[in-house]
Amino acid sequence: MLELAILGLLQEAPMHGYELRKELTAKLGAIRAAISYGSLYPTLRRLQAAGWITEAAEAPATAEEVPALTSRRGRVVYTITAEGKERFAQLIAQAGPETYDDTGFGVHFAFFARTDQATRLRILEGRRRKIEERREGLRDVLGRAAERLDAYTLELQRHGLDACEREVRWLEELIANERSGRAPADPRPGTAGGRGDNDSPPTPGTSRKERP
Amino acid sequence: MLELAILGLLQEAPMHGYELRKELTAKLGAIRAAISYGSLYPTLRRLQAAGWITEAAEAPATAEEVPALTSRRGRVVYTITAEGKERFAQLIAQAGPETYDDTGFGVHFAFFARTDQATRLRILEGRRRKIEERREGLRDVLGRAAERLDAYTLELQRHGLDACEREVRWLEELIANERSGRAPADPRPGTAGGRGDNDSPPTPGTSRKERP
DNA sequence: GTGCGATGTATCGGTCCGATACATCGCGGT
DNA sequence: ACCGCGATGTATCGGACCGATACATCGCAC
Numbered sequence: 001m002l003e004l005a006i007l008g009l010l011q012e013a014p015m016h017g018y019e020l021r022k023e024l025t026a027k028l029g030a031i032r033a034a035i036s037y038g039s040l041y042p043t044l045r046r047l048q049a050a051g052w053i054t055e056a057a058e059a060p061a062t063a064e065e066v067p068a069l070t071s072r073r074g075r076v077v078y079t080i081t082a083e084g085k086e087r088f089a090q091l092i093a094q095a096g097p098e099t100y101d102d103t104g105f106g107v108h109f110a111f112f113a114r115t116d117q118a119t120r121l122r123i124l125e126g127r128r129r130k131i132e133e134r135r136e137g138l139r140d141v142l143g144r145a146a147e148r149l150d151a152y153t154l155e156l157q158r159h160g161l162d163a164c165e166r167e168v169r170w171l172e173e174l175i176a177n178e179r180s181g182r183a184p185a186d187p188r189p190g191t192a193g194g195r196g197d198n199d200s201p202p203t204p205g206t207s208r209k210e211r212p
Numbered sequence: 213m214l215e216l217a218i219l220g221l222l223q224e225a226p227m228h229g230y231e232l233r234k235e236l237t238a239k240l241g242a243i244r245a246a247i248s249y250g251s252l253y254p255t256l257r258r259l260q261a262a263g264w265i266t267e268a269a270e271a272p273a274t275a276e277e278v279p280a281l282t283s284r285r286g287r288v289v290y291t292i293t294a295e296g297k298e299r300f301a302q303l304i305a306q307a308g309p310e311t312y313d314d315t316g317f318g319v320h321f322a323f324f325a326r327t328d329q330a331t332r333l334r335i336l337e338g339r340r341r342k343i344e345e346r347r348e349g350l351r352d353v354l355g356r357a358a359e360r361l362d363a364y365t366l367e368l369q370r371h372g373l374d375a376c377e378r379e380v381r382w383l384e385e386l387i388a389n390e391r392s393g394r395a396p397a398d399p400r401p402g403t404a405g406g407r408g409d410n411d412s413p414p415t416p417g418t419s420r421k422e423r424p
Numbered sequence: 425g426t427g428c429g430a431t432g433t434a435t436c437g438g439t440c441c442g443a444t445a446c447a448t449c450g451c452g453g454t
Numbered sequence: 455a456c457c458g459c460g461a462t463g464t465a466t467c468g469g470a471c472c473g474a475t476a477c478a479t480c481g482c483a484c
């Protein structure tokens with residue numbers, strides 16, 4: 001998962017580790033806390049060994065800015081290679097079971113702008129299926145096994161069930177949107193999608209936030 | 213986390229691994245998929261080494277049922293020890309930072325019936341604080357960094373923000389409930405809380421499910 | 425009588441996290 | 455003039471947990 005995320009981010013611009021972590025946190029903030037350096041650096045090492053990225057010590061700007069005042073230590077900048085881009089495309093397209101768990105889905109979704117529509121649809125439907133299964137499991141427990149569990153555990157299940165139902169509805173909306181319209185709806189018209197390299201041209205609101 | 217969950221479950225009844233996993237899945241189904249044997253068995257080993265639990269090969273029922281027809285292979289039953297119960301109480305009471313992440317909070321919450329009210333309150337408030345922080349982070353990104361991100365990433369953040377706001381509201385409700393009333397509300401009167409060993413006597417509905 | 429899904433125990437490699445260590449930079453305070 | 459301190463920055467280590475895999479038994483339906 002981390003591999004995919006790193007490859008995806010480096011495709012937008014070369015970065016060093018610290019920056020990468022910040023961008024990662026910004027992009028995936030909705031689904032996970034903050035990725036640890038204990039994962040990041042080893043993974044970067046692995047990616048470099050595989051040839052998907054290259055690392056290079058940072059050069060002092062235009063060789064004119066602050067020339068050699070303080071020796072400019074550290075700062076390794078990582079750049080994606082052509083093979084790395086291929087690898088990314090391959091990872092994005094092929095969906096394993098881990099593509100549909102919370103983290104995996106989040107990461108894939110975060111790079112939907114670089115994913116073709118067919119794949120987007122496949123992933124959204126796979127995720128929906130998975131959440132529906134979880135939902136059914138929770139309904140079972142709340143129905144059949146309710147008297148075996150204490151009030152707090154039941155409340156936890158109810159909250160989880162609620163979240164499942166809500167996510168299914170969200171996915172339905174996205175799927176419908178994906179099938180006919182395009183890109184996700186922007187509830188506040190005015191600011192439209194990504195910049196330049198965006199795969200899916202931003203289209204104004206199709207779906208609306210609830211509260212009928 | 214697994215340690216806490218196992219200790220908690222074994223406090224209700226002795227069990228063997230497979231059963232333990234099923235109960236774990238039922239109790240924690242709302243927050244995590246299903247715990248792996250690759251974690252379960254090593255942890256059981258660890259708990260036994262520490263003296264929190266004991267393991268024993270299963271005895272054939274009353275020494276009368278199906279005496280020795282098929283030799284009765286395997287099936288190791290784990291029982292919690294007095295030290296294990298102490299350990300559980302200690303783990304429940306002391307709250308580290310991991311107590312407030314998704315999994316940690318879920319496990320603690322699942323054993324609220326065995327937790328005193330002061331600790332429950334402390335944990336609920338800690339969790340709320342954490343989610344509020346995550347919420348602020350998402351609001352920041354959606355506000356300040358919106359134009360740097362593509363439409364899909366933004367949609368993901370919005371969904372995450374929504375989930376945060378919802379969870380904060382849920383927690384508020386539970387906290388209010390905890391402060392004056394007792395146990396979580398039961399939206400469907402008729403089935404009331406746990407059985408016998410339940411710490412918090414079930415009290416009929418205080419809060420209501422929304423949909424005004 | 426046989427295959428097959430549920431029950432049951434167990435290990436191995438790999439991913440990722442949390443704690444920790446260490447160095448530099450720019451800024452405000454005194 | 456100096457100091458501390460928070461942000462920037464790279465890096466490792468032990469441990470928790472997962473997913474795949476292996477293997478054996480039980481009961482039941484075909």
